[in-house]
Structure formats: structure tokens, C-alpha cells
Amino acid sequence: MIYLSSTLETRIRKGDDKMNQFKNILHFELKYYLKNKVFVGVTVFLILLIAVVMFFPRISAVIQFDKQSDTAQDRPVMLVKLEEEEQEQEQTIQEAFSAAFPGYDVQCTDADTQAIAEQITAGDAECAFVLTSPTSCSYYTQSLSMYDSNTTVAETVLQNLYRMDAMIGSGLPAQTAGEILNTEIHSDVVNLGKDQFQNYFYTYIMIFALYMVMVLYGQMVATNVAAEKSSRAMEVLITSARPTSMMFGKVVASCAAGLLQLIAVFGSAFLFYNINQFYWEDNAIVQSIFNIPGDLLLYMLVFFVLGFFIYAFLYGAIGSTASKVEDINTSVMPLTFFLIIGFVVAIASISSGNVDNTIMTVCSYIPFTSPIAMFARIAMSSTVAWYEIAVSIGILMGSVWGIGLLSAKIYRVGVLMYGTTPKIGSVLKAVWRA
Amino acid sequence: MKLELCDIQKSFGEKQVLQGVSFTAQSGQAFGLLGRNGAGKTTSIRILMDVFPPDSGAVHVDGQPIDYKKMKIGYLPEERGLYPKKLIIDQLVYFALLKGMRQKAAVAAVDYWLERLDMTEYRNRRLDTLSKGNQQKIQLITALAHDPHIVILDEPFSGLDPVNAILLKDVVKEQVAKGKIVLFSSHQMHYIEEFCENIAILRDGRVTLTGSLHDIKRGYVRDRLVVYTEAPGVIRQDFGERCSVLADGGLMIQLEDPGEKQVMMRRLVETYEIDGMQIYEPSLNDIFVQYAGDADQKGGR
Numbered sequence: 001m002i003y004l005s006s007t008l009e010t011r012i013r014k015g016d017d018k019m020n021q022f023k024n025i026l027h028f029e030l031k032y033y034l035k036n037k038v039f040v041g042v043t044v045f046l047i048l049l050i051a052v053v054m055f056f057p058r059i060s061a062v063i064q065f066d067k068q069s070d071t072a073q074d075r076p077v078m079l080v081k082l083e084e085e086e087q088e089q090e091q092t093i094q095e096a097f098s099a100a101f102p103g104y105d106v107q108c109t110d111a112d113t114q115a116i117a118e119q120i121t122a123g124d125a126e127c128a129f130v131l132t133s134p135t136s137c138s139y140y141t142q143s144l145s146m147y148d149s150n151t152t153v154a155e156t157v158l159q160n161l162y163r164m165d166a167m168i169g170s171g172l173p174a175q176t177a178g179e180i181l182n183t184e185i186h187s188d189v190v191n192l193g194k195d196q197f198q199n200y201f202y203t204y205i206m207i208f209a210l211y212m213v214m215v216l217y218g219q220m221v222a223t224n225v226a227a228e229k230s231s232r233a234m235e236v237l238i239t240s241a242r243p244t245s246m247m248f249g250k251v252v253a254s255c256a257a258g259l260l261q262l263i264a265v266f267g268s269a270f271l272f273y274n275i276n277q278f279y280w281e282d283n284a285i286v287q288s289i290f291n292i293p294g295d296l297l298l299y300m301l302v303f304f305v306l307g308f309f310i311y312a313f314l315y316g317a318i319g320s321t322a323s324k325v326e327d328i329n330t331s332v333m334p335l336t337f338f339l340i341i342g343f344v345v346a347i348a349s350i351s352s353g354n355v356d357n358t359i360m361t362v363c364s365y366i367p368f369t370s371p372i373a374m375f376a377r378i379a380m381s382s383t384v385a386w387y388e389i390a391v392s393i394g395i396l397m398g399s400v401w402g403i404g405l406l407s408a409k410i411y412r413v414g415v416l417m418y419g420t421t422p423k424i425g426s427v428l429k430a431v432w433r434a
Numbered sequence: 435m436k437l438e439l440c441d442i443q444k445s446f447g448e449k450q451v452l453q454g455v456s457f458t459a460q461s462g463q464a465f466g467l468l469g470r471n472g473a474g475k476t477t478s479i480r481i482l483m484d485v486f487p488p489d490s491g492a493v494h495v496d497g498q499p500i501d502y503k504k505m506k507i508g509y510l511p512e513e514r515g516l517y518p519k520k521l522i523i524d525q526l527v528y529f530a531l532l533k534g535m536r537q538k539a540a541v542a543a544v545d546y547w548l549e550r551l552d553m554t555e556y557r558n559r560r561l562d563t564l565s566k567g568n569q570q571k572i573q574l575i576t577a578l579a580h581d582p583h584i585v586i587l588d589e590p591f592s593g594l595d596p597v598n599a600i601l602l603k604d605v606v607k608e609q610v611a612k613g614k615i616v617l618f619s620s621h622q623m624h625y626i627e628e629f630c631e632n633i634a635i636l637r638d639g640r641v642t643l644t645g646s647l648h649d650i651k652r653g654y655v656r657d658r659l660v661v662y663t664e665a666p667g668v669i670r671q672d673f674g675e676r677c678s679v680l681a682d683g684g685l686m687i688q689l690e691d692p693g694e695k696q697v698m699m700r701r702l703v704e705t706y707e708i709d710g711m712q713i714y715e716p717s718l719n720d721i722f723v724q725y726a727g728d729a730d731q732k733g734g735r
Contacts, residue, residue, distance in 0.1 A: 024531040232513045235513050236511060240532040
């Protein structure tokens with residue numbers, strides 16, 4: 001009995017020691033991130049960038065309000081040249097175009113196309129429509145921007161005018177014809193699953209954030225370990241702390257730092273959006289981005305933490321086998337490749353509109369790709385069953401545990417290997433023997 | 435307290451690095467662990483510190499397997515280096531915490547040692563702003579701050595100026611006097627001779643010689659005399675091949691028989707102008723060359 005209690009006591013004390021060591025390492029490493037000027041600088045920069053974007057419509061609204069009163073006359077000029085036979089309709093056509101193009105000062109002209117072209121080139125007018133028949137026209141402009149929809153609008157105007165004419169011509173009263181043309185069809189969508197258009201943007205952003213944070217922080221862990229090794233601080237560290245404590249301390253610290261950065265950036269974006277919500281009401285995309293359901297955020301947290309652990313452990317293990325910080329870039333390439341594959345497959349699938357394709361389904365169970373793939377499916381697909389999510393998370397958790405232990409072993413062997421970076425095979429052999 | 439390494443074997447892959455290493459170190463004494471590069475000193479130290487386990491054999495303290503939770507070890511590795519970009523106080527406290535100290539005690543201990551080693555002015559500086567010798571003193575603190583039972587110093591004097599060397603000697607003597615086990619590894623034999631009562635010499639993963647340095651030296655056959663004289667020419671002429679010149683200018687005379695000692699000494703004093711004379715004792719350097727050098731290549735170091 002006495003023996004039992006004393007062994008129990010030592011076991012508890014052992015656990016305590018490990019826990020303390022882990023806490024000390026975590027604290028030390030986290031402080032490294034929070035005191036790191038680059039880390040703080042990048043975070044502040046991102047927050048400022050988001051602030052500028054989110055406050056932009058408010059600021060530009062204020063500026064435009066000032067301008068509006070005295071610039072009303074400065075609207076660009078749009079010229080409309082009518083057919084010879086339709087001169088009597090000048091009034092109607094000008095009214096119709098003015099109504100359809102509120103941003104333009106619409107003027108009718110009799111000048112020939114040569115003169116119109118010269119006027120546009122000289123900058124007296126921005127663009128012109130030359131009507132060649134009731135159902136055709138030419139659009140003249142100096143610069144055709146990517147989003148120029150003037151021709152489409154003009155086509156609608158002309159089409160309506162033509163139909164109106166035709167209906168009146170066949171005996172309908174003008175008012176009835178107008179009503180018929182203005183009739184709008186209402187449609188309601190009853191979506192029983194998920195709205196892929198609405199989900200697309202925030203899913204894209206979240207996947208991108210997951211990917212970026214994993215790559216950046218994973219490489220930071222690798223560099224961090226290699227730096228300790230090359231500065232020989234490792235000689236003291238390895239004799240002062242358990243490799244598992246060191247590995248877990250480092251990885252948890254970088255995970256916390258990454259999470260903190262994500263929360264700071266996303267949190268401030270959310271805050272700035274709410275401050276300026278009124279100015280973003282017309283923008284469906286921005287609105288959809290800030291309409292992320294709460295449970296999806298929770299899933300993001302789960303997949304972020306688990307995925308981060310898997311990659312950070314492996315990055316740390318790879319870092320431990322490098323002797324110089326410069327070797328890191330080439331050593332981590334295969335691992336980064338896995339991450340890129342997961343990212344590309346997920347992005348391609350959500351863009352294609354079919355997130356439940358075979359590759360994605362397979363990827364959502366492989367621990368290297370599932371953090372991104374499964375998350376994308378949860379966000380975009382309506383057919384992911386709860387047990388699929390549970391299995392994926394279960395596999396991830398098991399892998400985190402296994403890869404964590406394996407990495408700590410590689411780490412213990414790797415940190416004492418100096419000289420050229422060893423091959424994977426020889427490291428694993430050494431781990432097997434240790 | 436008695437620290438024993440008992441028949442430690444260790445291989446890395448095909449290479450058997452340690453082939454049965456055993457030695458015993460006592461508390462209150464410094465122990466010299468000698469051997470050429472690659473002889474297995476660092477591996478022995480790492481096994482002693484539980485960085486990896488031995489393939490067979492054990493580390494005992496007072497006859498019991500060592501309990502690493504109770505037995506604190508301080509280590510100054512030969513490959514020096516800490517965090518170059520971090521504040522000295524931050525990293526020293528961190529290492530003390532890792533060794534199981536509480537925050538307050540760690541800060542107090544680190545401050546004590548900074549003061550003791552005359553480094554207090556660098557407390558809040560970055561490590562890479564210090565000279566190499568001063569960085570080494572900082573690293574020494576990581577080995578001592580947590581008041582370990584066993585202190586392992588690997589080449590502690592390399593890179594230190596004479597003033598710092600004296601400071602370090604005082605510290606080492608103080609640690610020994612406090613009843614700690616001090617394990618010393620160095621290629622500078624005069625430091626070993628100065629500190630260590632007991633030594634072990636390793637060659638190719640085996641202990642080729644271990645025991646009290648005094649006994650080892652007395653164990654050599656005392657059949658050589660060293661003579662100091664103003665006129666070495668005559669003696670060299672008279673003794674021919676039996677006489678050789680030592681590095682310090684003394685003449686070493688090989689006796690035909692240790693029993694001849696008294697007679698020869700009297701004869702030398704009576705015949706020549708002698709300034710001084712003693713029985714030759716091998717230096718640790720000679721012993722090292724004999725036991726640590728390649729068997730077929732004596733004196734190669």
C-alpha cells in the first residue's frame with residue numbers, strides 16, 4: 001500500500017513536472033511571437049488594411065456628398081443620333097435614354113458619324129449611340145471598360161420602344177402597352193440546402209486563411225527549431241526538457257499565436273463591418289461574407305486547430321533534421337506540397353459548384369487534406385452527414401496524436417544529428433532504433 | 435554521494451559508440467573524463483543526462499538507479515550557444531524554469547550568478563552583443579543556476595582569458611567544496627591535473643584507464659631521474675643514449691634498475707654541478723597519449 005501510494009505520487013509528480021515544463025516552454029515561445037516585431041507589424045497592417053476597405057464607402061459617401069451639389073452639371077455627355085425617319089420621335093427617345101442612363105447627360109444630335117467620332121476623341125462626349133434602324137445601333141466610345149454595360153441597357157431601351165410602337169400600331173392603347181411592358185415577374189427561391197453563391201465568398205476566404213496560417217506558422221516552427229539547433233541552444237535544451245514537452249510547447253504556442261492573429265484580423269473586420277453596415281447594404285457579396293453562420297465558425301476553429309497541429313508537428317520534425325536554417329526551405333517542400341494540393345482541390349471544387357465530387361470526398365478523410373477539404377464541404381455542401389464529419393474529425397484527432405508522438409521522436413533523434421540534412425529513410429531508421 | 439556508470443553500451447546504427455563504459459565519480463571531488471575527439475565522451479554524458487537510454491548498462495547513484503526527478507544535473511556543453519537574439523535575463527530564467535525552479539527563485543538565482551561572475555551589467559542585453567568569453571560565462575550560469583547535484587563541464591576553459599579562467603577556477607573549486615559531483619572534460623591537461631582527483635580515459639568507446647590520478651602516477655615504474663644543471667653537455671656526453679632533454683630544459687636519465695636510484699643520485703650530485711634533481715613522474719599529457727592515442731600510433735593526437 002505504501003509502495004503503491006508512493007509510486008502514484010511519483011507518477012503525479014512526473015506529470016506535474018512535464019506539465020510545468022510544457023507551460024514554461026509554451027509561455028516562452030508565445031512571448032517570442034507576441035514580442036516579434038514582424039508578427040505584430042503584419043497583424044497591425046492587416047487590421048489597418050481591413051479598416052481602410054471597410055470604412056471606404058462611408059468616407060467616399062461623405063466626399064461625394066460634398067461634390068454632388070456642384071458637379072451635377074459635370075455628368076459625362078452621351079450623344080444619341082437618330083435615323084432620318086425617326087426624327088419626330090426625338091423627344092421620346094431622349095426621355096427613354098435619359099431615364100435609362102441617369103449618370104449621363106443625354107443629348108440628341110444630327111451630326112454625322114465622322115463629327116460624332118471627333119467629338120468623342122476630343123473628349124466633348126464620352127460615348128454615343130448611332131441608331132441605324134429601330135432595332136439596331138452602333139456604340140461609339142473612347143475606352144471600353146470591362147464593366148461597360150451601356151450597350152445592354154441601350155438594347156433594352158430600344159427593344160421596349162420597338163415593342164411599344166408595335167403594340168400601339170396594332171391597336172392597343174398606349175397605357176395598356178406600357179403596363180404590359182412594365183409587368184415584372186416575381187419569383188421566390190425556397191432553398192432547402194445551402195446557398196452556394198452566398199457561401200462561396202466566405203468559404204473561399206476562410207479556406208484561404210486556413211491555408212495561409214498553416215503554411216506560414218508551420219514554416220515558422222520549422223525555422224524556429226532549426227535556429228535553435230544551429231545556434232546550439234539545443235545542446236542545453238535537450239538536456240533540460242523532454243522532447244515531447246518541447247515539441248508540444250512550440251506547436252501549441254504557434255497555434256495560439258496563429259489563432260490570435262486570425263481572431264484579431266477577422267474580429268476587427270467584423271467590428272468595422274458592423275460600424276459601417278449601413279454603407280454596405282447594397283453589396284450582396286460583402287453582406288454574405290459577414291453572414292457566416294456561428295456553427296461554421298466553430299467548425300473552422302476545430303479544423304484549424306487539428307490541421308494546424310498535424311502540419312506544425314511535421315514542420316517541427318523536419319526543422320529538427322536540418323542543420324542550418326537555410327536548408328529549411330528545401331526540406332519542407334514536400335510537406336508544403338501536401339497543403340497546396342488540399343488547398344487547390346478545395347478551391348477548384350468550390351468554384352466548380354460540385355464540392356461533393358469524388359476527390360473532395362476522399363480528401364476529406366485524409367488527415368493532410370481533410371482540414372481544408374472537409375471544412376469546404378461542410379460550408380458549401382448540403383449533403384454532408386453528421387457521421388461523415390465525425391469520422392473525419394476522429395481520423396484527424398487520431399492522426400494528431402500519432403503524428404505528434406512520431407514528430408517528437410524524430411525531433412529527439414534529429415536535433416542531435418549535425419552535418420548534412422539526412423534522408424527521410426535514415427531518420428526513420430534512427431527513430432525506429434531509438 | 436557516488437555516481438557510477440556501469441558497463442554502458444550504446445550503438446547508433448552499425449556503429450558501436452560505447453562498448454562497456456564504467457567509471458565512478460565521488461561527490462566533493464572533481465572527475466576528469468578524457469579522451470580524443472570521437473572517443474565517446476559526449477555520448478557518455480548524454481546517456482548520463484538521460485537524453486537517450488543506453489542499449490545496456492545503467493547509471494547508478496549510491497548503488498540505486500538514478501532518479502532524474504530528484505537528481506538535478508547542470509551541463510555546459512562543448513558546443514556552446516543559446517538564443518543569440520534574446521535578452522540574457524529572459525533566457526537564463528527560462529532555462530532555470532525548465533530545470534524545475536519557480537519563477538521567483540529562478541530570477542534570484544540568475545541574479546546571484548550574474549553578480550558572482552561579474553556580468554550584472556549585461557543582464558538586460560541581447561546575448562549576441564557580448565564577446566565570446568562573456569557569452570560562455572552566461573552559458574555557465576545555465577549549468578549552475580538551479581544548484582545541481584551533478585555539474586558537467588565540457589571544455590569550460592576554452593575561450594576564456596586568464597582573468598576569467600581564475601574566476602571559473604574559483605567557481606569550480608567552490609562547487610567541489612559544496613560536495614557536488616563535478617565532471618570535467620577537457621583537452622587542456624593542466625586543468626585536469628589541477629582539479630581532478632580521479633580520471634577516466636576513453637578510447638574508441640572503452641575505458642582504457644580509470645582511477646585516482648595520484649595512484650596512476652605512482653603506479654609508473656620510478657626508474658627515471660630529471661636533472662637540472664647549467665652544464666648539460668658533460669652529462670649528455672657521459673650518459674649517451676640514456677640521457678634525453680625535456681621540454682623545460684631538464685635532462686632525463688634512464689636508470690638501468692629502479693633500485694639504482696639512491697646510488698645514481700649521490701653520484702650525480704658528487705660528479706656534476708647540479709641545480710636540482712627529482713624522480714620523474716609522467717605528466718597527464720604522457721599518460722593521455724599512452725592511453726587515449728591509437729594503439730599503433732603512439733603520441734598521435
